[in-house]
Amino acid sequence: MKTISSTGTIKYLPFAKAQVDRNFKVIETSEVWDMIFINQKKNTTETGQEFAFPANSLEELNKECLEKKQNGEKVIPVVCGEGNLLWYRWQIMPCYDEDGNAQGSYILREEVTEQIRDEHLLTKVQEVARIGGWEIDLIHNNIYWTKTTKEIHEVDMDYVPTLEEGINFYKVGEDREKITELVSRAISDGTPWDTELRIITAKGKELWVHAKGEVEILEGKAVRIFGTFQDIDQKKKADLEYKKVSERLLIATEASQIGIWDLNLRDNSLEWDQNMYRLYGIREKDFSGVYDAWESAVHPDDKEKAQYELQEAIAGNKDFNTEFRILYPSGEVRYIRAFGVIRRDSQGNAINVIGTNWDITELKKTQLKLDYSKESFERAFEHAATGMALVSLEGNWIKFNQNLCEITGYSEEELMMMNYLDLTHPEDRSRDLQFRSEVLEGKRNSYQTKKRYYHKRGHIVHLIVSITGVKNIDGELSHVISQIMDISKLVKAEEHLKSLVEITQSQNASLLNFAHIVSHNLRSHASNMSMLTDFLLKENDPSELQTIGKMLKDASESLNETVAHLNEVVQVKVGGVEKVRSVDLLKKINRVKKNINALLLEKNAECQIDIPEDLRVKAIPAYIESIFLNLFTNSLKYASPERHPIINIKVKQIENGSCTIEFTDNGLGIDLEQHKDKIFGMYKTFHHHKDAKGIGLFITRNQVEAMDGKISVLSKVDEGTTFSLLLNTA
Numbered sequence: 001m002k003t004i005s006s007t008g009t010i011k012y013l014p015f016a017k018a019q020v021d022r023n024f025k026v027i028e029t030s031e032v033w034d035m036i037f038i039n040q041k042k043n044t045t046e047t048g049q050e051f052a053f054p055a056n057s058l059e060e061l062n063k064e065c066l067e068k069k070q071n072g073e074k075v076i077p078v079v080c081g082e083g084n085l086l087w088y089r090w091q092i093m094p095c096y097d098e099d100g101n102a103q104g105s106y107i108l109r110e111e112v113t114e115q116i117r118d119e120h121l122l123t124k125v126q127e128v129a130r131i132g133g134w135e136i137d138l139i140h141n142n143i144y145w146t147k148t149t150k151e152i153h154e155v156d157m158d159y160v161p162t163l164e165e166g167i168n169f170y171k172v173g174e175d176r177e178k179i180t181e182l183v184s185r186a187i188s189d190g191t192p193w194d195t196e197l198r199i200i201t202a203k204g205k206e207l208w209v210h211a212k213g214e215v216e217i218l219e220g221k222a223v224r225i226f227g228t229f230q231d232i233d234q235k236k237k238a239d240l241e242y243k244k245v246s247e248r249l250l251i252a253t254e255a256s257q258i259g260i261w262d263l264n265l266r267d268n269s270l271e272w273d274q275n276m277y278r279l280y281g282i283r284e285k286d287f288s289g290v291y292d293a294w295e296s297a298v299h300p301d302d303k304e305k306a307q308y309e310l311q312e313a314i315a316g317n318k319d320f321n322t323e324f325r326i327l328y329p330s331g332e333v334r335y336i337r338a339f340g341v342i343r344r345d346s347q348g349n350a351i352n353v354i355g356t357n358w359d360i361t362e363l364k365k366t367q368l369k370l371d372y373s374k375e376s377f378e379r380a381f382e383h384a385a386t387g388m389a390l391v392s393l394e395g396n397w398i399k400f401n402q403n404l405c406e407i408t409g410y411s412e413e414e415l416m417m418m419n420y421l422d423l424t425h426p427e428d429r430s431r432d433l434q435f436r437s438e439v440l441e442g443k444r445n446s447y448q449t450k451k452r453y454y455h456k457r458g459h460i461v462h463l464i465v466s467i468t469g470v471k472n473i474d475g476e477l478s479h480v481i482s483q484i485m486d487i488s489k490l491v492k493a494e495e496h497l498k499s500l501v502e503i504t505q506s507q508n509a510s511l512l513n514f515a516h517i518v519s520h521n522l523r524s525h526a527s528n529m530s531m532l533t534d535f536l537l538k539e540n541d542p543s544e545l546q547t548i549g550k551m552l553k554d555a556s557e558s559l560n561e562t563v564a565h566l567n568e569v570v571q572v573k574v575g576g577v578e579k580v581r582s583v584d585l586l587k588k589i590n591r592v593k594k595n596i597n598a599l600l601l602e603k604n605a606e607c608q609i610d611i612p613e614d615l616r617v618k619a620i621p622a623y624i625e626s627i628f629l630n631l632f633t634n635s636l637k638y639a640s641p642e643r644h645p646i647i648n649i650k651v652k653q654i655e656n657g658s659c660t661i662e663f664t665d666n667g668l669g670i671d672l673e674q675h676k677d678k679i680f681g682m683y684k685t686f687h688h689h690k691d692a693k694g695i696g697l698f699i700t701r702n703q704v705e706a707m708d709g710k711i712s713v714l715s716k717v718d719e720g721t722t723f724s725l726l727l728n729t730a
Contacts (some may be wrong), residue, residue, distance in 0.1 A: 003656075005724040007580055009028065010028055010030050010106075011028065011029075011030055011031060012030070012031065013030040013032070015030065015032055015108070015110075016027070016030060016032045016033040016035075016108065016109040016110070016378045017030045017032075017107065017108050017109075018033050018106070018107045018109075019031070019104060019105075019106055019107075020104050020105055020107065020120045021103065021104040022066065022102045022103060022104050022105075023244050024062055024063075026059075027104065030618065032058075033109065036123055040662070049694070054076045054077075054078055057074070057076045058074075058076070058090055058092070058107065058234060061074050061090065061092050062092050062105050065092045065093075065094050065105065066094050066105070066428065067096065068103045069096075071091065071094070072091070072092040073091045073092070074089075074090050074092075075087055075088070075089050075090070075112060075116065076088060076090055084109060086113045086197050087111070087112050087113045087114075087115075087116040087117075088106060088109050088110060088111055088112065088113075089109070089111075089112045089341065090273070091107070091108040091109075091110075091111045092105050092106075092107060093105060093106045093107075093108070095636055099113075100251070102298050105448075106142055112478055122284070128321030130148060130152065130230055130231035130430075131228055131230045132145065132147070132148030132149075132150070132151070132152055132228065132229045132230070133145075133146040133149060133226070133227070133228055133229070134146065134149050134166075134226065134229055135224065135225070135226040136163060136224065136225040136226070137223075137224055137226075137394060138187065138222055138223050138224060139223050141162075141163070143160065143161050143162065143163060143166060143231075145159075145160075148229075149229045152199075152201070152207065152209065152229060152231045153169055153199070153201055153202060154201035154202045154203045154205065155202045163183075166654075167179055167180055167183065169199045169200060169201070169202075170197055170198070170199050170200075171197070171198040171199060171200055171206065171430075175197040175198045175199070177209070178195065178197060178541060179195075179197055182195065182212070182213065182549055183225070184220065185442075186213055186215045186225055187215075187225070188222075189207075190215040190217050190222055191213070192212070192213055192215060192353070193212065193213045194210075194211075194212045194213075194692075195210075195211055195212075196208060196209070196211075196232065196236060197209060197211060206231045206239065206245065207231060207233040208232050208236035209229060209230060209231060209232060210228075210229075210230040211227065211228075211230075212227045212228045212229075213225055213226070213227035214226055214227055220255065257275055257278065257279065257358065257359065258273065258275060258356050258357070258358045259273060259275035259276035259277075259278070259279045259356065259357040259358065260272075260273045260275065260276070260354070260355070260356055261273070261276055261354070261356070261357065262352060262353070262354050262355075263340075263352060263354075263355075263357055264351075264352050265314065265350050265351060265353065266350055266351065266352075270290040270294065271290060271291075272284075272293070273289050276357060277293075278696065279334075279336065279357055279359055280293065280294075280297045280326055280328075281297075281328040281329060281330075281332075281334075281366055282296075282297060283637075291497075292701070295458075297326045297327060298325075298326055298327075299324065299325035299326060299327055299333065300323060301325070302324035302325050303324075305322070305324065306338070307320045308321060308325045310340070310353070313340060313342055313353070314342060314353065316342070316348075316349045316677070318499050319337050320338070320339065320340035320341075320342070320353065320355065321338075321340075322337075322338050323337050323338070323360065324336055324338065325334065327574055327726055329701070332625070334359055334361045335343075335359070335360045335361045335363075336357050336358070336360065337357065337358055337359075337360045338355060338356070338357050338361060339355055339356050340353045340354065340355030340356075341353070341354055341355065349679040357501060367482070371564070373444065377495060378524065381401055382401050382402070383400070383401075384401060384403065384483075386403060386440070386483050386484060386485045387400070387401065387403045387404035387406075387407045387482075387483070387484030387486070388400065388401045388403065388404065388482070389401075389420075389481060389482040389484065389486070389565045390429050390470075390479055390480075390481060390482075391420060391479060391480050391482055393440060393477065393478070393479060393480075395419050395420055395421055395436075396420075397415060397416055397418070397419075397420065398479055400412075400415060403484075403515045404484060407453070407461060407463070407484060407486045408453055408455060408456060408461065409424060409455045409456030410456050410494045411500070414456075420482075421573065423453040423454055424450065424451060424452070424453060424454075425453070425460065427451035427452075428451040428452055428468055431449065431451075432449065432451055432465075433448060435447040435467070436480075439467060439469045439477075439480065440469075440477060442477070445468065445469055446466065446467055446468040446469065447466075447467055448465070448466045448467075449462065449464075449465055450462070450463070450464055450487075451465055452461055453463075453658060461488050462484060462486070462488045462490075462491040462492075463484055463485060463486060463488075464484075464485045464486060464487055465479070465482060465483070465484050465485075466482070466483040466485075467480050467482055468480060468481045468483075470632075474720050477617065482583060485679060488643070490594070498610050499646065520558075523556060525559045525595070527599075528555050528598055528599060529552065529556070529559070529597060530596065531598050531599070531602065532551055532552045532555055532598055533547055535548045535550070535598075536549070536552065551597060554594060554595075554597070555595065555598070558591075558594070558595040564611075579620055580618050580619060580620055580707060580708075581618070581621070581730075582616045582617075582618065582730035583616060583617055583619045583621055583622075583624055584611055584615075584616055585611055585615050585616065585624070585661070585727075585730070586609070586615065587617075587690065588624045588625055588628065589609060589611060589628055589649060590609070590623065591625065592628045592629045592632060593607060593609070593632065596629070596633065596636070597630065599633070600635050603636050603639055603644070603645050604644045604645075605635075605636060605639070605644065605645035605646070605647060606644065606645065606646045606647070607644070607646075607647045607649075608647065608648045608650075609649045609650075610648075610649065610650040610651065611649065611650070611661075612651060612728045615651065615654070615659065616726040616730040617659065617712045617728060617729055617730055618707065618708075618727070618728040618729070619707050619709075619727060620703075620706070623703040623707060626699065626700070626703055627700050627703055627725070628663070630696040630697070630699065630700050631663045631700070631723060632647070633636070633696075634696060634697075635647050635663075635665035635667055635721075638667045638668045639665070639667045639668070640666065640667050640668055640718065643666060645665060645666065645667065646665065646666045646681065647663070647664070647665050648662075648663075648664040648665075649661065649663050649664075650662055650664075652724070654729065657729055658727065658728050658729060659725050659726075659727055660724055660725070660727040661724070661727065661730050662722055662723070662724055662725075663722065663723045663724075664720060664721070664722040664723075665721055666719070666720040666721050667720055667721060668717070668718065669716050669717040669718055669719050669720055669721055670686050670713070670715040670717070670721055671686070671715075671716045671717050672713075672715055673712075679697060679713055680697050680698055680700070680701040680711070683700060702725045704725060704727075707728070708728060709725060709726050709727045709728065710725075710726040710727070711723060711724065711725050
């Protein structure tokens, strides 16, 4: 335990040292310390730099040392005035008086910036290069792996392997046998190793690694083995693949009689392999130079063309991919196919051309025979009465006739940029692909199906498509032939007939729905007028009689308007959705509220309406009034006796051409677990109310759906009900 001396001084010590009291106030510093730090303030050094004293970090370390009564050490960075980062190692040595009471501490400072930078740089290099380290302590039989080594092995960071486990990561067979031999030899005679082997990671992945090992010998005995471990999987696999490809290329060129040549553009020299001489039917020893041999063999009529195309490729205008004829010494004409790749320097200048030649004489002869058959097929193809197309196995157009262009509305150039699936209706794709797959797999030779294409103008074209697979001379499927017949007029006629039947059925259903609407709507108005009549007979106050008279007049007018709307419904049922028009939603809701004002007053109901004034929806006016009239009267009819009714109508969402209206009350609610599937059913009731008929919500749903809308409900017993209406905006 150190004690603070009252007479000692550290001022002239040759290193940076400071003395602080137990409150971390500076008592004394050495001159070396003062060159940078004085009393936790920024001060200019002899070199003109400023440094920030890391007081908080040191104070925390000092406090910990005093509490534990032990020395402490910590590396803390300091930022100088110019923004440079310097690293220092700070050592805290607590001091106590003779009774063991803490009096303060000594602080030693040592710059370790270069060391820290080197350590950080080494760590980054290892991470980037995927190089890990490892060590085996042969005395204590301990193994240490660095973070990167563990990452390569795909093990947890707290994993500590044994020597046997480390070896068992190597792939069973020659890799594991080799590493076992190398480790054993290293332990026995200190032989280091440097090898490339395969491991199987903890997650089952096979990796190539570069393993190096060195041995530490003490008194003639190996006591430690250490080394590096690098992930070289990508590079090794690329090298192996390159070697394999090179070997295959050599075999392929020999077997296929492909000649390889190299034209040096700097000295205009040309090199041939032996296959080139065999292709040209000449002997190397008969010519003084390779270029002379080539010129002597090329057909005079093709020499200028071949040279021109080579110069165009060198200039970068096109690829060198050409055909020309050669003459054998015997006078026989052979056809040669030539292909070349231009190598360029960093400035883009051509250095040399490396290429191949191969004999295509037999191919040319066969091509002449095929040309005649092709010409006959093309005449039938182009003049067919239906759309005709050749389609690749990938679904791309190979060729098609003008009739297909007329069926789809696209030009030949536009169709060639498309896939047949681009034209196919989404609902027809899966069936078409299934049939096509069966043809490609050989399960059937052909098929015929109805499908739909999208015309360029956007409308649908109905088709009957016949697909037949075409095989090559090896019996393998090469492409398919499609025959495409436009049956749109026939389908349109069928749909018209079907629509007439559907209209008849719809009109019959509408008659029943209309009868319910008449009954339901007139009963609401009758109830309202009956209640007003009762008020009129019982009331003696002139002012109240006047008010009731006005309300009675309003109810009468509303009844007339409802009758007019019901007459309009009759017309709507005749014309269908053509009667849908733009409707001011807020105005319609307020009109319904006005019609049942007496009922609202009787129930002491509070009604809150939050609908934008400019919101218009696509709807049938009579249907909108009927829907909200039913929702209003239901809220009042099934109000809770425990609280006065509160009705809230608001717009929840407006987007993508539609809006969602929420109609909420605080009434009795509906048990959805029991009645979920019956909410909108005909003659379904959920409360024992004398006026419940079970027809209102049924009518409401049909009216909403007739306007291409949707209605849904959320409800909790004794809390209330929310109806959500999805309507199209105008």
